[in-house]
Amino acid sequence: MAEFLNRIATKGDAAAFRDLFEIYAPRVKAYMMRQGADPATAEELAQETLLTVWRKANLYSGDRGNATTWIFTIARNLRIDKLRKETTWVELPEGRDEEASDDPLPDERAEVKERQKRVQAALAQLPADQHEVVVLSYIEGLTHSQIAERLRLPLGTVKSRMRLAYLKIREAVEDLK
């Protein structure tokens, strides 16, 4: 994917954009629908996400994290801005933190891959009740109070499930830091 982005960035390669669009736009659309957008709005937001990628491709550099991370970040911000019509107070690092990538290690790319693999595995191994609250937060965009309401749980239970889920995932990658 990074290769597509580099071709878009350096050559304005419309064919590369087309490939990228075919891969990512349907996924962004699915994300927006899970976040509560109707199909037409979700599709518009998917288009807008990918158009942002097109416009900003020259700001992307392969060592700042992978294309999926970057596209997801754009989609997440667009959702807050357009779907919730709120200010995006907490900006996310687009890729790795600058403090971390100032000093790129030769095997950093391998390490990123390894971390993704472990996060994936740790997520898959979460107890169902913990996995559920994480998905409701990240994919359905619910606040803790809304999750508590949806699942008919005390707010404190939702919060402790989120925390436990994170601690397990963090433990799974601890030695990579």
Added chain:
Amino acid sequence: MTIAHHPGLENLMSCSAGSMPEAFAAVMASHIGMCPVCRMELVLMHDIGVELFSSLAPSPLAGKIPIMAMHRAEAETGGNAAPGRSPDGLTAGGMPVILVQYAGDELDKVAWRRLAPGVQHFPIALSAGAKGNLRLLKIAAGRAIPAHGHRGSELTLVLRGSFRDETGLYGVGDVADHFDETEHQPVADPEGGCVCLVASEKKFRFKSVVAKLFQPFTGL
């Protein structure tokens, strides 16, 4: 600045997910700008979001892929690699950088409004649909901080001075993360007082409780 009290990890996750109610996200973002520890956690939390996003079943598009060649002319060129605002701590005047456009860049020049003896505030407007509220709160030395048998969540970040309650001492950069019905009675630093940024879920009900809560702190 040594930060002793961080917000709950679950609240950082909610920020990473983009699911934090706006007033709370503003307090979190102000803290994150001051706190490298929480910034590191956010990096990993972001990986969780990316992973979940990657595993979504794609939803086919009804429309066509836009033709891009036409638009290339409007491509953005070079420049700043960080789009949007990125929080990086406090201004020289003690204001979280991300709040400058709402409240100016110096705590000393905020247009404080008197709320009660020894207590001033400056409400910060949120987006039209946002619930809860966000304000700067300035408490005179030794005063009790009001509105604390709270109903609903509350998140407080210290910007200047300190306060103390049953759970400890909160200095600059520290976050008091109260989501339940905890009864607590924070008291501003007996010498320097305290300036905080406070998000709360429910409207403050100062007027009705002012008389009860605002006795000057005389215990020291």
